[in-house]
Amino acid sequence: MVVYAGQGDPRRSIELLWRASVAEKRPGPKPGLSVDAIVDAAIEVADEQGMAFSMRAVGERLGRTAMALYTYVPGKNELVDLMYDRAMAELPASYPLDDGWRPAVTRWAHDMWEFYSRHPWMLQVSQARPVLGPHEFAVTEALAAILVTTGLPGRELRGIVGAVNYFVRGAAQTVSEARAAGGATGEGDEEWWYARSAVLLEIEPDLEKKFPMLHVLESDREPVDPELPYLENDAVKNFRSGLKVLLDGVEAAVAKS
Amino acid sequence: MVVYAGQGDPRRSIELLWRASVAEKRPGPKPGLSVDAIVDAAIEVADEQGMAFSMRAVGERLGRTAMALYTYVPGKNELVDLMYDRAMAELPASYPLDDGWRPAVTRWAHDMWEFYSRHPWMLQVSQARPVLGPHEFAVTEALAAILVTTGLPGRELRGIVGAVNYFVRGAAQTVSEARAAGGATGEGDEEWWYARSAVLLEIEPDLEKKFPMLHVLESDREPVDPELPYLENDAVKNFRSGLKVLLDGVEAAVAKS
DNA sequence: TGCGACTCCTTACAACGTAAAGTAACCTTG
DNA sequence: CAAGGTTACTTTACGTTGTAAGGAGTCGCA
Structure with a gap:
């Protein structure tokens, strides 16, 4: 919910x-x-x-x-x-800018990613309206402080801050909720996938013909890191490559300005 | 939840x-x-x-x-x-590619955006594991069919599909949940913002000094469209400019390949 | 005709957020 | 120093939730 x-x-x-x-002297028993x-x-x-x-x-x-x-x-x-x-107080208040904005944003994104895996429930708090607390402000301030150095106008920066935020949150959801769901049912990702896709292929044998482009998307797959669970493997790689594309877009905006 | x-x-x-x-003949009363x-x-x-x-x-x-x-x-x-x-059956199964992939992806994203505002509850269904239903497949197939024409390899496409998805979902959440929350409490966005930020400024008067970069981010604001509620105004503009940056990134990847 | 499968209802339960009211502890005032 | 008001915390209780259990009635087939 x-x-x-x-x-x-x-x-x-x-x-x-x-x-x-204000902690003033008050009657009644001491607060425990x-x-x-x-x-x-x-x-x-x-x-x-x-x-x-x-x-x-x-x-x-x-x-x-x-x-x-x-x-x-x-x-x-x-x-x-x-x-x-x-x-959110766990997160750093600022990032070094010695190597420019791009590595700093990448660090910010990775920190957020790990933060969300530590506290998966965070992803279920509605983002509709900001909580307006000091640490939420600080986290966004940290990202803004990095991106301001691109020299882009506020108009563009707002869109970029939003996009980076949405991207990180979305990507983190995919992983950490997968873990949470696995924990809830007691089954790992592999079992879940296996049971599901086996039944699916049995019921709908020509799945690949019905959705040929999804099949293309699944091609060109790198060898799987056996250390990580199935979904996590995918998610980590997609996170990196997605973030790269997004930051390339920022770079294009910077170059044009 | x-x-x-x-x-x-x-x-x-x-x-x-x-x-x-299988709809076979079965005993018992007719299903109503x-x-x-x-x-x-x-x-x-x-x-x-x-x-x-x-x-x-x-x-x-x-x-x-x-x-x-x-x-x-x-x-x-x-x-x-x-x-x-x-x-998800409401969404188109394919998009015209006459003007190339970029306008098509933009259309896809806008359709998703509108779709989510029609069905805000969709954004509260966990994205962790795909539902694996036919229409969810079809929606992703439509996006994949567009992006495949860029000629990029599957490895990169997966990251891009994810990024576009996360971005649209995140941006839609900001708006449609804002609307939903307003509906739930009966207060509109303006009232919410006003009450909140008034108290905040009263309690923490030097907010701008504490978070100077957020202040920079808020600069350069365009005139507000009086037709739309406050938050929605912002969200729509940030959606457009964020999507633009993201697609610029895709374009950079295409140019390099 | 009757058996068994089926749809749908009633009842019931455990868990939830929290309202209401009571008890005991403590500071302030007379 | 006693009285009174204020506060921390408990107990009890209510309404709402998802859904388990069991029963009543309906239909196809033997």
């Missing part, structure tokens, strides 16, 4: 994201938890169980009930926003 | 997708429903209510209970697979 960001009270959400709460503790616990749970984690599970990990979380966080949606932004 | 494809019995799923059931009727109804419901539609809602639309659907379809996951593939 895709979780939509930011549906609650805007002020409360933004204040939580930027930790703008904190927003940070809850968000960290939730990220751990989500890393293990995926986006379909439950408030009860997060509470349990902290030795509390699910309802205890509602003292600190308005609801699950807001918690997801906080998790999303918090996780 | 992201719905993972293909977790059930592979044979049953594939047979349903390719409608490979059909897989097609259920899938169509489910698509209608999902178009209106989003991916979080319920089996009960689909049943109700057909004048049945939720459990009646389970006679035709193994579960909700499989139904989503069927919806996914069925919806």
Whole structure:
């Protein structure tokens, strides 16, 4: 399920994201938890169980009930926003530009790729509206700082930033969700593919004739790295070659300007 | 929530997708429903209510209970697979190549874009593993048929097909989920942005100094088309300029080969 | 005519997010 | 120092979800 960001009270959400709460002396028992503790616990749970984690599970990990979380966080949606932004703090704030923008963007993309495989649930948070948290800003700032050195105008840069983002996210989805789905059903990628395609070929024997261009696409395949699972092999190679094409496009834009 | 494809019995799923059931004479009451009727109804419901539609809602639309659907379809996951593939039947199977591959790919991308805005729930079906249905194949076949005419080898084409796909999907997500979220909360994009960014600037006044490159990115903005909502304006322009860069990259690859 | 396969319904259950209300701890004020 | 208000956290409960289980009625075939 895709979780939509930011549906609650805007002020409360933004204040939580930027930790703008004033820690004044208050009556009542000492808080045994904190927003940070809850968000960290939730990220751990989500890393293990995926986006379909439950408030009860997060509470349990902290030795509390699910309802205890509602003292600190308005609801699950807001918690997801906080998790999303918090996780992004893992990423570098800037990249060296000694060799120009292209290696830097490549590094950025690879970091994002690995980041998404560490936190697959991130890919299920809706990208429709930005969470508007400090670390999400920082990640995009890092990419923008690289691309600004191309000298391209903002108009073009916005499209490029978007394209790079979409590409990385999409490519990461293909791999990390494949892994997650395999984990969920207990079967690896190979088994999944094998079972599926065997039945498919049995039911539709002249598949290759019906979709000849897909067959052409499958040609020219390099030997498979036995270290990696099947789908991952493909995905990694397609990621590299896709990114190359995309950056060639950027280079063309730079050359023209 | 992201719905993972293909977790059930592979044979049953594939047979349903390719409608490979043999319609033999069978005892028992005449079926009042059909897989097609259920899938169509489910698509209608999902178009209106989003991916979080319920089996009960689909049943109700057909004048049945939720459990009646389970006679035709193994579960909700499989139904989503069927919806996914069925919806893709709306898309063209081929594109004219009179003006070369570039206008054709552009058409393909725009068709996908519009398709996704018609069926926003499509973007929430996990892309990790292909559904392996006939229409999903046909859509990719159409794109492959265009790109094959570039003469590039399969190795490079796979990366390009992936990149174009990811890009279109990502760009469409930004818009159509924004619309969906607006519909869900009842507030439009403008209100959302306004409330959010007002609070943000109040809490963090020197945002521009903290993220100077993002500020550069926002510069050079063209006048807004008053016909379209705020976010959509941006998204459409970024879509066009991002696609342009991507296709420039393809052109560079073609020129080099 | 009856058997068995079939469609569809009712009922039921476990899991979910979270509303409501209660209990106990603690600071502030009289 | 006691009273009162505020807070942290729990228990209980509700509505919604996907779907398992079992039963009622319908039809083809022996």
